[in-house]
Every structure is written in structure tokens, then in C-alpha cells.
Amino acid sequence: MSESRVLLTDEDRFLLIRVSELLDEVIETLDILDDEKAMMSIREALRDSREGRVRGYEEFIAEKREAPHPSQRSMYPDTGIEGSFGGPHKGKEDR
Numbered sequence: 001m002s003e004s005r006v007l008l009t010d011e012d013r014f015l016l017i018r019v020s021e022l023l024d025e026v027i028e029t030l031d032i033l034d035d036e037k038a039m040m041s042i043r044e045a046l047r048d049s050r051e052g053r054v055r056g057y058e059e060f061i062a063e064k065r066e067a068p069h070p071s072q073r074s075m076y077p078d079t080g081i082e083g084s085f086g087g088p089h090k091g092k093e094d095r
Contacts, residue, residue, distance in 0.1 A: 008016070032038050048054060055063075 032042075
């Protein structure tokens, strides 16, 4: 006669996995709370939101579509020096 024992049911396994996931989330939250730079950024973002310095998703996407690709931007904005991130510098004498 064989006797079968179940140490953990499927529900027990599910609950253990869920507890493990929750503990991971708690640890991640504590890591963020301990990170002064991250917390300063969060506080600044909350202030910006409260004071209306935010934009909607559609506005953000439209702005991104209008902006040049990073490889097309000047390496030296507002200096009068030309060049781009995407290739070698071309001075006036090279044109």
C-alpha cells in the first residue's frame, strides 16, 4: 500500500510565488526610498505636476515627431560651431 503526501498544494505554491513577488516589490521600493537622487527627482516631478508644468501624451508625441533625430542635432548648439553627432565635423573650409 502506497501512501501519497502532498506537502504543498497548487494554491500554496501560487501564494508563495505571490508573496515572493510582493517582497521583491517592497525591496525595490525601499531601494528607491534610500536613493536620495531618485527621491529628489520624484519630489520635483510631483511639484511640476501640482503646479501644472506637465503636458499630455499627445503633445509629447507630437513634440518628439517634430524634433530632429539625435544624430541630426548640432554637437555645439547655440555656439555657431557646426557639426553633428552622426558624422565627422565639417568646417567651412570643407564645404
